Amino acid sequence: MSDTIPITVDFAGGLEKLFGDQRRHSVSLPARDSNGRPANVAFLADYLCKNLMTDPRTDQLLEDKHIRPGILVLINDADWELEGEEAYEIQPNDNILFVTTLHGG
């Protein structure tokens, strides 16, 4: 197994502002976390906060180390609840989209 997994990470609904106003990022994600377990969505979220986020307000993405309420996570365009949520193990070339729920009208 290689050391990193190539994926694309997208942000929408305003979350892109936390990541240098850029909506699409190519990320080489470490294949395993510090305990040697395969990288999953929870690890990805933590990794993004530490390495990709340009805004210091990590509470805009994470709350108590979990994705905060009001953010949908889509794995290859499907709601992550269909894929196992935070435990989903990232696969090469996955597309992970983080999007906020909107309320205005």
Place this chain on the structure above:
Amino acid sequence: MGQDTGNHNGANGASVAENSAQDGLARRLTEEEFDRYSRQMIVPGMGKQGQLRLINSRVLIIGAGGLGCPAAQYIAGAGVGTIGIVDGDVVEMSNLHRQVGHATSRIGMKKVDSLISHLRGLNPLPTYIAHPFHLTPQNAADIISQYDLVMDCTDNPATRYLISDVCVLLCRPLVSAASVQKSGQLIVLNCPPTPQGLVDGKYAPCYRCCFRKPPPPSSMVSCGEAGIMGPVVGMMGVAQAGEAIKILASALHIPSQNTENGPERNLQQPTLLIYTYDLDSAVGPYSFRALKMGGRKKNCFACGENSTLTLEGIKAGNPNYEQFCSIPTASCNLPPEERITAAAYHAAKEKGELPEHILLDTREKEHFSFGSIDGAVNLPFGKFLMKAAAVKRGGGSARDILPPEVVDTDAPIFVVCRRGLDSQETVAKLKELGLDKGGKRKIMDIAGGMKAWKEEVDPSFPFI
């Protein structure tokens, strides 16, 4: 509630829709109906049958704003027989760039009345019903029960959860959209409607199945604060009308046992459509995305198998929607000695009592560009926070991120923002960066921001 009886031959408000199944769908179209709806009736799949279904349908549009205006225009144009509109607001000038069902001449009028007058000009045949107040837990079931399909065109999470809950309990399909700044979302919920608690099988989700908890108030932005592009919210409203027309004309909202001979049913997975609009690039491959959502959830608070949600409970205040989506509070509260009112700042400056000082305005540059207090320096809050964090992480000093005239003097600093929250956080951050020189230098927050400035000092200030 104001009601005028429409002129659709044979369609007379509520009584018809209840026993409309036979007579309403068998009648002939009038000459005017035939002429008016001919271009949509000849579309494959629509036909006279679809048109008569629309004429016999009752649609409730909740919110007569940026979503509700375009949605209502197409609902009315298509000939939906009974159209109810709920909104307690009045038309304001700042609505008109996107709320295109109103008019400059109707500023100050109740939005429902303004929109209905516009719709009647477009199509006088439907029956229009005005509900000129906001939807509340107390009135929601009484209003929604009078309609076949609900369109959520509101602008706040508490009302969105309320609407969905009542639609679940009354078995009404819900077409929901939302939009802020440069993004829009659309989803069809509870369609076909399924009784609460039925979870064995593939049933459509409700709003809570898809969006279990509201975002924290600190992360929520409204169109008033973040801005909104007219075509973005308009596109979502028009798409809502498109979905509603499709559902009603094809009878997709009628539980399946009643339509064995009906059209083939769309049992595809529920889909969330998101639209992202960039001001600095053309439409691209990711401008629209269609996302697969899950179905009804067993453990859903509203529609799941052990749900205790009832109409009586909602009316009595259970659940408490306001609390569930709690109103934002200041994240940082400075002591009184570090704050000054806008009026006091202005008076001291006029009297020459203020020493030479620095005034930082932390609004975004778009806001700043419309006007500011004389001598203010723009320091956009988001960028400042980012830079301050970088200094904290990687070392460096305030000199790297602030102009020298701010860092290299002992002149007091005043900070002002839009409404008085960001400025308090900025004061705290400036102290963290050591700009208060161990307490020697004063750093003050102008309480209430430019909003207070307009209210207390300069009523002509262009506050946006």
